[in-house]
Amino acid sequence: MLPRRYPFCFFVVLIATLLISEALVTADAQTVPPPDTKLALKAALVVTPEFCATKFTKGSWATVKETFEVGKIACAELEPALQKVFSSLTSVTVAPSSGNAPSTDAQVVLTPRFVDVGAGVGVTAFSNREMDVFLEWTVKDASGKTVWIETVQGSSKHHMGNVFTHSKNLKLIVSDSVRDAAQQSAIKMSSAVELRSLTP
Amino acid sequence: MVTNNLASIVRTMTALLLASSLCVASTIPDYPVSHPGDYAVSTRAAGLSIGVQPVEDPKDQETYFRAELKAKGFVPVFVVIQNEASEGSFLFDKTKVTYGPADSTLSTPKTGSRGADAFAAAAIPFVGIFAVPKIISNAAEVQHNLLKKEVQSTTLSPGKSLHGFLYIPVPKDAPREKIHLRVPITRAGADETLVLDLVF
Numbered sequence: 001m002l003p004r005r006y007p008f009c010f011f012v013v014l015i016a017t018l019l020i021s022e023a024l025v026t027a028d029a030q031t032v033p034p035p036d037t038k039l040a041l042k043a044a045l046v047v048t049p050e051f052c053a054t055k056f057t058k059g060s061w062a063t064v065k066e067t068f069e070v071g072k073i074a075c076a077e078l079e080p081a082l083q084k085v086f087s088s089l090t091s092v093t094v095a096p097s098s099g100n101a102p103s104t105d106a107q108v109v110l111t112p113r114f115v116d117v118g119a120g121v122g123v124t125a126f127s128n129r130e131m132d133v134f135l136e137w138t139v140k141d142a143s144g145k146t147v148w149i150e151t152v153q154g155s156s157k158h159h160m161g162n163v164f165t166h167s168k169n170l171k172l173i174v175s176d177s178v179r180d181a182a183q184q185s186a187i188k189m190s191s192a193v194e195l196r197s198l199t200p
Numbered sequence: 201m202v203t204n205n206l207a208s209i210v211r212t213m214t215a216l217l218l219a220s221s222l223c224v225a226s227t228i229p230d231y232p233v234s235h236p237g238d239y240a241v242s243t244r245a246a247g248l249s250i251g252v253q254p255v256e257d258p259k260d261q262e263t264y265f266r267a268e269l270k271a272k273g274f275v276p277v278f279v280v281i282q283n284e285a286s287e288g289s290f291l292f293d294k295t296k297v298t299y300g301p302a303d304s305t306l307s308t309p310k311t312g313s314r315g316a317d318a319f320a321a322a323a324i325p326f327v328g329i330f331a332v333p334k335i336i337s338n339a340a341e342v343q344h345n346l347l348k349k350e351v352q353s354t355t356l357s358p359g360k361s362l363h364g365f366l367y368i369p370v371p372k373d374a375p376r377e378k379i380h381l382r383v384p385i386t387r388a389g390a391d392e393t394l395v396l397d398l399v400f
Contacts, residue, residue, distance in 0.1 A: 059340075118347035121340035132344070136353050147389045149291045151352035193357050194289050194388050 039190065040199045043086040044106035046095045047075050054114045059121075066170060068117045070133055073178040078112065081182035085190045108147070108198065111138045112185075115151060119173065121160065128157050133177040137185060141198060148194045154181025228345045231255065231264050233363050236280045241400045247285030248356070248385060250396045253278040255365075264349070267342050274367045275376065277400075279351050281383070282361035289388040290356040299368050302378040302399050355388060 054071030083089045086108075095111060096104045115134035132155050139148040156176035161169035189195055236242050236251030243250055255261060255276045261269050269276055283290055351364025370376040383396040 058343075064340075115352065116347055118344040119340070120344050130344070132348060134347070134352060141389060145389050145391070146291055146386065148289075148355050149293060149353050150355055153348075192355070194355055 037190075038087050039085055039195055040087050041107045041195070042088040042105060043082070043090070044096060044104050044109045045079060045082060045089055045091045046093075046109060046111045047078065047091055048093055048095070051075070051112060051114075056114075056117045058117070058119065064121055066119070068119070068131075068133075068170075068174050070114055070117060070174060070178050073175050074112065074114070074135070074182065077179050077182040078185070081186045082110070082189065085186050107142050108195065109140045110189075111140070112136070113138070117177070127160050129160050129173070130155060130157050131173045131177045133181045135181045135185065137189070139189075139195065147198065148189075148192055150188050150192070152181055152184040152188055154178055154184055156180055228266055228341070229264060231278050231349070231365070233280060236282055236361075239278070239280065241398050243396055243398060244284075245396060246394050247283060247288070248281060248290060248394060248396065249284055250279070250281045250383060250398065252280075252381060252398050252400060254379075254400055265342065265345060269367070270370065271372060273369055273372045275370045275379075276349075276365045277368055277379075277381070278363065278365055279383075280361060280363045281356065281385070283356035283358055285358055287358055289358065290394075291386045291388055292354055292356060292362060293384075293386070294351060294353045296384045297366065298382045299366075300380050302380045356385075 052071045052075040054074070055067055055069045057065065057067045059065040079089065079091050090104070090106065092104065096106065096109050113136045115136050117131065117133050119131040120129040132153055134151055134153055136151045137149065138146055141147050154177045156173055156179075158169050158173040158176070160166065234251075236249040237244075239251030239253040241252050255264065255278060256270065258268050258270070261267065261276070265276065281292060346365075346367070349365045351362065351366055354362050356362060366381075368379060368381075370379075378399055381398045381400070383398070384393050385396065386393045
């Protein structure tokens with residue numbers, strides 16, 4: 001009886017191991033929250049429609065062609081992440097420096113731009129692959145001078161997935177990477193001496 | 201008997217699965233970082249030090265990129281910049297860096313993704329169906345590594361340094377001319393820009 005059950009038990013252990021490893025990988029994508037001390041600055045976060053529509057298509061007909069829709073997720077994740085950093089944060093869809101922008105009393109204007117994304121390709125559906133998102137920040141003061149520029153890297157790992165689960169796994173790895181980039185942005189801004197020096 | 205055979209097949213498949221995952225997960229080493237003055241070409245101005253090192257040896261390219269980039273029409277140039285001043289921050293904006301032949305006008309270096317795209321187009325030869333997944337995976341890993349090692353825009357606070365690669369297009373089948381690299385760096389919150397010129 002026991003030898004007949006052996007392959008079944010083996011599969012149960014294998015699946016359990018894979019589920020645990022996926023849970024560990026997802027946990028790895030979590031990051032340390034920024035410090036509690038907020039910067040006493042009124043900030044305007046520029047999220048233009050173009051930024052929110054940012055997507056990167058990678059691969060070719062000979063490889064796996066994938067589209068990474070990073071902008072849509074960033075526009076949902078950046079504001080809540082950065083509200084923990086500044087005493088006041090307002091989202092605007094037009095850069096205050098441009099001619100048709102509404103007037104703002106912001107002391108700093110935060111403008112994000114996606115530089116690029118990169119992702120490995122797993123050999124099998126259960127292979128873990130890593131994705132990195134590079135998000136560049138330009139911060140200007142009230143006079144329009146650039147006071148801080150930084151590129152943050154958001155990363156995560158997930159299974160490649162098979163023909164049925166690949167789409168779901170792609171969304172997961174993109175959303176976790178962008179969420180990590182938002183958290184890393186908050187940490188970098190919170191600790192930037194150039195921004196701290198602007199506080200009264 | 202049938203059960204024993206089935207068990208051994210499952211064990212073999214699992215071992216192959218784990219082995220292939222480990223192959224993909226193998227990491228590509230980082231290029232060693234030293235003081236800017238230790239590299240082939242360096243200069244210093246207003247408390248800023250910059251050093252550059254073209255990585256042209258095919259063995260080094262294989263070690264740090266798992267690819268021969270000269271054959272793809274690029275030379276990777278390692279850049280290290282350090283703010284040695286005791287006060288004042290500087291802004292390094294990658295998009296402002298220009299290059300060109302030492303005796304002509306300057307252009308902007310290719311981004312890691314463009315270099316990676318060029319690599320992707322040439323890196324997948326026609327091979328048997330069983331080899332394809334590994335070849336695809338390696339190409340994606342190489343592209344991802346190029347992007348991760350690319351120098352990114354950042355703020356150089358006092359004592360801080362940055363490093364990374366610029367990918368400069370060169371002729372594939374001819375010796376390259378001397379390259380003139382121009383790196384403008386702006387003082388944070390001011391209009392003052394320092395221009396660092398290097399020829400190698």
